[in-house]
Amino acid sequence: MYPKLPDHFFHVQTCLLALLCSAFVGCVEIPTGQESAVVTRAQMQMGTLVKITAVARSESVAQAAATAGFAEIRRLEELLSTWIPTSELSRVNAAAGVMPVYVSPETLAVVQRAIQAAEMTDGGFNIAIGPAVDAWRVTEGQRIPTEAELDALRPLVDLMSVHANVRERTIFLAKTGMRIDVGGIGKGYAADQAVEAVRKAGAVAGVVALSGDIKTFGRLPAGKMFPVGIQHPRQDGAVLAWIDLQDEAISTAGDYERFFERNGVRYHHILDPRTLQPVRSCQSVTVIAREGVWADGLDTGIFVMGPERGMELVEQLPDVEAIIVDAGGRLLVSSGLKQRIRLP
Secondary structure (H helix, E strand, O other), X not given: OOOOOOOOOOOEEEOOOEEEEOOOOOOOXXXXXXXXXXXXEEEEEOOEEEEEEEEEOOHHHHHHXXXXXXXXXXXXXXXXXXOOOOOHHHHHHHOOOOOOEEOOHHHHHHHHHHHHHHHHOOOOOOOOOHHHHHHHOOOOOOOOOOHHHHHHHHHHXXXXXXXXXXXXXXEEEOOOOOOOOOHHHHHHHHHHHHHHHHHHOOOOEEEEEEOXXXXXXXXXXXXXXXXXXXXXXXXXXXXXXXXXXXXXXXXXXXXXXXXXXXXXXXXXXXEOOXXXXXXOOEEEEEEEEOOHHHHHHHHHHHHHHOHHHHHHHHXXXXXXXXXXXXXXXXXEEOOOOOOOOEOO
């Protein structure tokens, strides 16, 4: 988890009091009056560039709020990163097939929500799929594994063998060789927790952006919401749609960041846990939810489900909206977003 740049790269930054959200620029003029101060800082955490914008009544409070947000993300990274040998998830993976591992409430919560996201998406989201992703080596090796290789890995990609015991507060992987990676949901969870830390430190509004996982709260000075641009999956540097967010999170899964092409076929990193092959029914899925953990956890699962079934799920979920681009480039927008998005 968190070894390199993200699967779907958005960013939030400031350019002299102009707020830039996602991979595209949504410029918002931020007043510089005495009533509020806006601070934006960036650090490398969780294997990516993390940016925090805090709006507060003074610069000192805004700075302290941003510091609190970074501290919370760093704390969670020490628990959840599989690239830190001493992290709780690393210890869970090392004990696969041997024994349960006692974990913190935060680690248990992330794994529980990952299992819930899997159930909601009919297994489309699966935190145990890492061995198959490694076999493809989409970015590093650009190789196509054989069916025999994938068949050998299939028993390890078994979410039913991931046991999260709430009463004992343990996680147990039942099969030797299994490992879980919460990178597909952990950044959304971290954004949620960082927002709470920023808020408790005195900020009245702000943005926490962990690469493609963005969580906003409150409004900008002058009452403006936070503008976010959604990347077009087939036009580099182009905006698919704009949306303004308030007290919401956004996350995108796409086939356009980590992929290679061979003989006219695109091979990317989003695999169907049933076939262990790249999913072909979508180009991108953007999910907007009240909590980052759900926006982050659902986008990949819906991508695997496909546009029709995925949108049916979204319409059934409260406070969840989506924008889906199917394999042919058709744009599907959930009912709650149709009056909110702005097309370029």
